[in-house]
Structure formats: structure tokens, C-alpha cells
Amino acid sequence: MSANGTETLVTVEDLRVHFPITSGIVFQRKVGAVYAVDGIDLEIKKGETLGLVGESGCGKSTTGRAILQLIHPTTGRVLYSGADLAHLKGGALRKQRRRMQMIFQDPYASLNGRMTVGDIVGEPLLVHKMGDRSQRKAKVRELLETVGINPNTLNRYPHEFSGGQRQRIGIARALAVEPNFIVCDEPISALDVSIRAQIINLLQQLQREFGLTYLFIAHDLSVVRHISDRVAVMYLGRIVELAENAVLYESPMHPYTQALLSAVPIPDPAAEEIRRAVVLTGDVPSPVEPPSGCHFHTRCPAAKDGLCDVEDPPLSEVRPGHWAACHLVTGDDYPHIRAGEDDLAVVEEPPAESAPQGGEMA
Amino acid sequence: MGVDGNTLLRLTDLTVDFASQEGIVHAVDKVSFDVAPGELVGLVGESGCGKSVTATAILGLTRMVKNATITGKIEFEGSDLVALPEDKVRHIRGRDISMIFQDPVTSLNPVLTIERLMTEGLELHLRLSHSDAVKRAIELLGEVGIPKAAGRIKDYPHQFSGGMRQRVMIAIALSCNPKLLLADEPTTALDVTIQAQILRLMKQLSREYNAAVIVITHDLGVVAGMCQRILVMYAGRIVESGPAKPLFHHPHHPYTVGLLRSVPRLDEPRKETLQSIEGLPPDLAHLPPGCSFAPRCWLATEECWQTVPELFPTDEGHHSACFHRDALIAGAEMSA
Numbered sequence: 001m002s003a004n005g006t007e008t009l010v011t012v013e014d015l016r017v018h019f020p021i022t023s024g025i026v027f028q029r030k031v032g033a034v035y036a037v038d039g040i041d042l043e044i045k046k047g048e049t050l051g052l053v054g055e056s057g058c059g060k061s062t063t064g065r066a067i068l069q070l071i072h073p074t075t076g077r078v079l080y081s082g083a084d085l086a087h088l089k090g091g092a093l094r095k096q097r098r099r100m101q102m103i104f105q106d107p108y109a110s111l112n113g114r115m116t117v118g119d120i121v122g123e124p125l126l127v128h129k130m131g132d133r134s135q136r137k138a139k140v141r142e143l144l145e146t147v148g149i150n151p152n153t154l155n156r157y158p159h160e161f162s163g164g165q166r167q168r169i170g171i172a173r174a175l176a177v178e179p180n181f182i183v184c185d186e187p188i189s190a191l192d193v194s195i196r197a198q199i200i201n202l203l204q205q206l207q208r209e210f211g212l213t214y215l216f217i218a219h220d221l222s223v224v225r226h227i228s229d230r231v232a233v234m235y236l237g238r239i240v241e242l243a244e245n246a247v248l249y250e251s252p253m254h255p256y257t258q259a260l261l262s263a264v265p266i267p268d269p270a271a272e273e274i275r276r277a278v279v280l281t282g283d284v285p286s287p288v289e290p291p292s293g294c295h296f297h298t299r300c301p302a303a304k305d306g307l308c309d310v311e312d313p314p315l316s317e318v319r320p321g322h323w324a325a326c327h328l329v330t331g332d333d334y335p336h337i338r339a340g341e342d343d344l345a346v347v348e349e350p351p352a353e354s355a356p357q358g359g360e361m362a
Numbered sequence: 363m364g365v366d367g368n369t370l371l372r373l374t375d376l377t378v379d380f381a382s383q384e385g386i387v388h389a390v391d392k393v394s395f396d397v398a399p400g401e402l403v404g405l406v407g408e409s410g411c412g413k414s415v416t417a418t419a420i421l422g423l424t425r426m427v428k429n430a431t432i433t434g435k436i437e438f439e440g441s442d443l444v445a446l447p448e449d450k451v452r453h454i455r456g457r458d459i460s461m462i463f464q465d466p467v468t469s470l471n472p473v474l475t476i477e478r479l480m481t482e483g484l485e486l487h488l489r490l491s492h493s494d495a496v497k498r499a500i501e502l503l504g505e506v507g508i509p510k511a512a513g514r515i516k517d518y519p520h521q522f523s524g525g526m527r528q529r530v531m532i533a534i535a536l537s538c539n540p541k542l543l544l545a546d547e548p549t550t551a552l553d554v555t556i557q558a559q560i561l562r563l564m565k566q567l568s569r570e571y572n573a574a575v576i577v578i579t580h581d582l583g584v585v586a587g588m589c590q591r592i593l594v595m596y597a598g599r600i601v602e603s604g605p606a607k608p609l610f611h612h613p614h615h616p617y618t619v620g621l622l623r624s625v626p627r628l629d630e631p632r633k634e635t636l637q638s639i640e641g642l643p644p645d646l647a648h649l650p651p652g653c654s655f656a657p658r659c660w661l662a663t664e665e666c667w668q669t670v671p672e673l674f675p676t677d678e679g680h681h682s683a684c685f686h687r688d689a690l691i692a693g694a695e696m697s698a
Contacts, residue, residue: 055553162642192408192580192643193581193624194408194624194639194658195638195642197624198638198639198640200636204635219553221554222628226626226632226633260554260555264628265557265558265583265587266586266627266628266629267582267583267622268610268611268627270607271629272586273587277558277562278558279559280555283524283526
């Protein structure tokens with residue numbers, strides 16, 4: 001991928017995570033695999049927010065964890081500032097980990113209920129042997145202040161805080177070791193609507209302040225549009241489309257992206273009246289037996305027999321900076337998906353001039 | 363108070379309190395609203411605002427909770443469900459009023475087949491024979507879009523995907539031709555592409571069966587495309603109610619204004635920062651004496667801290683529980 005003049009911080013090459021399915025108790029035979037992540041190439045640029053969206057089970061969280069080596073990838077490489085993380089072990093990996101942190105989805109499960117807030121936020125400092133006792137304490141107070149938690153509460157326990165406050169504590173913990181790169185795994189999904197905006201604003205403010213790079217994993221397409229510079233869409237273990245934020249949301253090319261965007265509800269009855277969500281038939285197939293060829297061909301209204309069900313479409317750069325994994329997408333044309341009879345997805349016959357938008361308009 | 367022909371359900375000052383170690387939790391506080399036959403109503407609010415408790419109270423489920431105190435009236439077709447004895451309520455629950463729960467994974471009994479889950483209500487309430495009930499169950503499954511329903515009726519819930527399980531739950535809820543359907547976060551556990559399918563299905567079936575639906579959700583987008591009327595709840599009280607379009611376009615309560623501004627919209631240009639509502643929702647065991655939203659409100663004055671505002675009519679069918687609604691309607695700038 002072209003770096004557009006900016007430095008690349010994280011490079012992911014052909015990342016695969018296959019979880020084995022075993023049978024038997026003593027001699028566990030491998031009888032299959034969950035193809036959670038099935039060949040992902042990504043470049044995350046320094047200082048950007050890359051949004052990673054997809055439906056549940058598409059492998060977006062596994063991708064985030066595999067990048068941080070929290071799950072060991074089956075194959076593939078993850079380069080962080082040029083160093084291959086997959087081949088680092090023990091102390092060398094731990095040293096690199098200081099640069100990469102994670103914010104988890106569930107602030108109720110990701111904080112140890114038996115530790116005080118001060119210990120939770122200070123633990124990474126202890127692990128990485130940063131500063132002495134008093135320096136660590138001062139740092140913890142400073143961190144809590146940064147994320148908007150009263151530093152005098154550091155002797156309290158997580159249950160004394162609300163969900164939004166707990167998420168702030170989780171963010172403070174991630175910031176403790178002064179990372180450059182943070183994987184935010186659905187950081188607002190478990191929070192109340194009126195609290196979500198607070199956390200999003202905090203994440204953006206911290207990014208400006210500390211020059212952070214985010215991989216922002218979420219299923220909420222409106223939120224990802226708000227926070228991301230570039231967006232990657234995943235379907236069943238693969239990236240199907242990746243582009244600059246405005247490009248992806250305004251002219252999505254991959255049929256799946258088009259259908260996905262049309263289905264996002266808009267909080268406005270007037271807008272909802274004229275919009276028609278494209279209904280895809282069926283459910284997301286199981287990652288245990290992903291469909292042959294293009295993983296999306298079983299639900300794709302544009303799928304061509306003998307091509308899409310046979311051959312894997314590679315993720316290729318169809319326009320500068322706009323990547324799509326679809327046999328039918330070229331730089332000049334792509335299948336325009338719209339809601340047909342019963343709102344089922346159909347392919348629009350291409351009009352003489354190119355349509356302004358795929359999918360969303362009836 | 364009688365219920366006229368145009369009202370299916372009327373709540374009058376419904377209050378549900380739970381005794382707890384922290385003190386009395388005022389989960390629902392003097393909630394009043396009407397639902398007309400066949401009407402689609404959205405009940406919107408954040409977790410802990412009392413929306414689900416309101417629904418379970420209508421269904422007569424909160425009365426089974428030992429530490430709950432229910433006062434006020436829930437009139438359904440003229441009879442007050444709060445005062446009605448349990449054996450009478452049991453004839454209404456599941457037949458005239460049914461419910462779709464949030465999580466299709468946990469709310470279908472995993473050791474029962476779909477056939478057993480579906481026919482239970484049909485045999486109990488409609489007194490169908492087992493073979494008739496099975497026939498009807500297969501029809502219903504077909505209507506909610508389960509392919510080859512006859513072949514799948516002996517399957518167990520785990521053999522269905524999340525979206526399909528939610529369809530089964532809708533089929534169960536509709537099986538006895540209910541007059542009122544309570545849908546508690548019906549699509550929260552589902553993916554967006556499946557959510558679109560389910561919302562469409564619910565809307566279409568409500569029309570076919572002429573069933574009124576109360577959709578309970580925290581997602582303003584879900585009710586925008588589906589409901590005719592919206593009720594916004596905050597800390598156990600309805601703070602605004604009105605027809606969907608005016609309410610979304612010109613909200614008359616600062617909480618609704620804040621809520622709408624804090625969610626990014628796909629059809630609008632990107633903003634630099636989101637306008638968030640500062641602070642936290644109040645503790646229901648220790649509510650402030652006045653307006654519950656006052657601590658987070660940019661319009662709050664002394665009056666708001668002292669007195670609980672009632673729902674004042676503001677416009678055609680539109681109500682707001684705010685002392686400063688006129689200033690807000692006149693276009694007071696948000697300075698939060």
C-alpha cells in the first residue's frame with residue numbers, strides 16, 4: 001500500500017489466525033479449524049485512526065489481538081516500526097509491547113475487581129519497571145487527571161465507578177506506559193448513549209495530545225465514520241474494502257459495503273422514509289466452513305457463477321488509496337447495489353453516466 | 363377512568379419502586395401514556411431509565427418480584443392489570459399482550475424444541491389441538507421468513523443463528539394474535555444487516571395482525587424508521603413524548619436535544635467533536651429533588667433543582683417535562 005508520504009507504523013502481512021477444533025480427550029485430533037482471520041494485509045500509518053468494521057464473528061477483534069500478539073497468529077507477519085513481532089519472544093516482545101496497548105470493550109470485565117484504581121493504572125508501570133514508587137504514584141495521579149477521573153479516588157475499587165468512568169480508567173491504564181499505538185476494541189459499545197460521546201471525545205483529545213495511532217475496532221458504522229481517517233471493512237476473516245473515510249462512506253464499491261451502509265439506521269424519521277435498507281439474504285456463513293472463492297458470494301446479488309464461487313478475489317488497489325477485494329470492481333466500474341422487490345438486494349443496470357451512489361437510494 | 367375505543371392501553375401514574383439495601387429505587391415514577399390499537403410506539407432511553415421495568419409491569423411480571431411496589435393503573439381494554447388477580451392476568455399475558463426479549467440466545471429454553479416452544483401458547487391460550495398447533499406453528503415460522511419451516515420445527519434453538527432465533531421469538535410472540543406486542547431491544551443483539559431485516563419484518567407483521575407495538579430501545583435510529591410516536595424516558599420518568607417527526611426534528615426537552623446531538627449520523631457531514639451530555643445519569647435510589655436531568659442540563663435554573671416538572675403540552679400531541687421548554691423551542695443555543 002502506498003504510504004502517501006506518511007510513515008507506516010504497523011504493517012500486517014497475510015495475517016491468519018486459525019483456531020483448531022479438536023476431538024478426543026487424551027489424543028486431541030484436529031478435526032477442523034475456525035478461520036477467524038484468513039489472510040489480512042494492512043498498513044497503519046503513524047498518527048492516523050484506522051477504523052476496522054464488520055459484523056460480529058467477522059474476525060475484527062481477533063485481528064486486533066493478533067496484531068498485539070495477544071493471540072499468536074497462525075501465519076503472517078506483523079511489523080511494528082520495521083521489527084517483526086511474530087519472531088520476538090519474552091523480554092524483547094515485552095519491550096515492544098510498551099509501545100502498543102489495548103482498550104477493551106467491556107469495562108466491567110477488563111478491570112480487576114480486587115485491585116484499587118491506583119494499582120490498576122500503576123500496574124503497567126510496575127511491569128515495565130518505570131520509575132520508583134513515588135514517581136509511579138505521581139504518574140498515576142496525572143493519568144487519572146488526564147482522563148477526567150478525580151485523582152483522589154485512586155484508593156477506590158472499580159465497582160464504585162460507573163461504566164463510563166471505568167472505561168476512562170481502562171484508557172488511563174493503556175496510556176500509562178506512553179504507547180504510540182492503541183488498539184481500541186469496541187471501546188464504547190458497552191456504554192450508555194449519553195456517555196459514548198464523552199469517551200469518543202476523550203479518545204480524540206488524547207490522540208491530538210500524545211500523537212497516538214489508533215486501530216479502532218467497532219461495529220457501529222456511524223461512530224467509525226466520525227473517528228477514523230481510513231476505514232477497512234471486514235467480512236468473514238478478510239478485508240473486503242479499505243479506503244479513506246470520505247471515499248468509503250460516499251462511494252463504497254464492494255457490494256457488501258454498499259449493503260452494510262444502507263442498513264445503518266439514521267435517527268431521523270424523514271430520512272428513514274426515503275431510505276431503503278438493502279436486505280441481504282441469509283446469514284453470515286460460519287467461519288468453520290467459509291464459502292469457497294469470495295467469502296461473500298453466497299449473499300452477493302452480483303456474484304457470477306464460475307468466478308466468484310471459485311476464485312479468491314485479492315484485495316487490490318482499484319483507485320489510488322481505494323482497495324477492494326471483488327472480481328467485479330474495477331477502477332472504472334463496480335456493481336451498484338440497490339433495494340429491489342421486497343427490499344432484497346439487486347444489481348442496478350449501469351446507467352449511461354455513473355450513478356452518484358450505490359445502494360442507498362431507492 | 364374508562365378507556366375509550368381508541369385506546370388499547372392506558373398507563374396512569376404507573377410507579378414501580380424496588381426496595382434495596384441502598385434505599386428505595388424509583389425505577390418508574392408516575393409514568394402515563396396511551397397506546398392506540400395498531401399503533402407503533404417507541405420507548406427510548408438509556409439503561410436504568412425504567413423502560414424495561416415499564417414493559418415488564420405492563421406484562422404483569424414485576425408483580426411477581428417480592429421487593430417491588432406497584433402503584434397507579436395499567437388499563438388494558440378497560441381492565442386494570444395492576445388490580446386484576448394473577449389468574450386473570452395469565453389469560454392476557456402471552457395471548458393479548460406478548461413480548462419479544464432482547465437476547466434470543468438466552469430467552470429461548472435450550473432444552474425444548476422449536477415445536478414445543480411454539481405450540482405451548484397456541485394450545486394453552488387458543489385451545490388448539492396439538493396437530494393444529496403444529497400446523498399453525500409451521501405457518502407462522504414461514505411468515506417470519508424461516509425457510510423450510512416444516513423441516514426445522516423439531517430443531518433446538520442452538521441450531522438456529524441469532525437472527526433466525528429472533529425470528530422464532532417473533533413468531534412465538536405473534537402466535538396468539540396479540541393486540542399489544544412489547545419488543546424490548548429486539549435488535550440490539552443482532553448485526554446491522556440482520557437488524558434491518560427484523561425491523562422490516564416487525565413493521566410488516568404489526569400491520570398484518572393489527573397489533574400495537576411498543577419498541578423499547580436505546581437506539582434512536584431503530585425507532586426513527588419504525589414508530590409513529592416516541593416516548594423519551596430519563597431516570598424513571600417520561601421527559602418528552604410526541605409524534606416521531608416533530609420530536610426528532612424539533613425536540614422539546616434538553617435531554618432529547620443532547621441525545622440527538624451526541625450520536626454521529628451517517629447522512630450528515632462529519633463533525634470535529636461530538637456534543638456530549640456531561641455528567642452521569644442519576645442514582646435511582648437518590649434522585650435529586652427537582653428535575654432529574656437538572657445536574658446535566660445547560661438550561662437548569664433554581665426552579666429545576668427544586669420542583670419536578672410535569673409533562674406540559676407544547677404542540678399537537680407533543681409534551682415536554684421541562685420548565686424551559688419555551689426557551690428551548692424558541693431556539694436557545696446549546697452551551698453545554
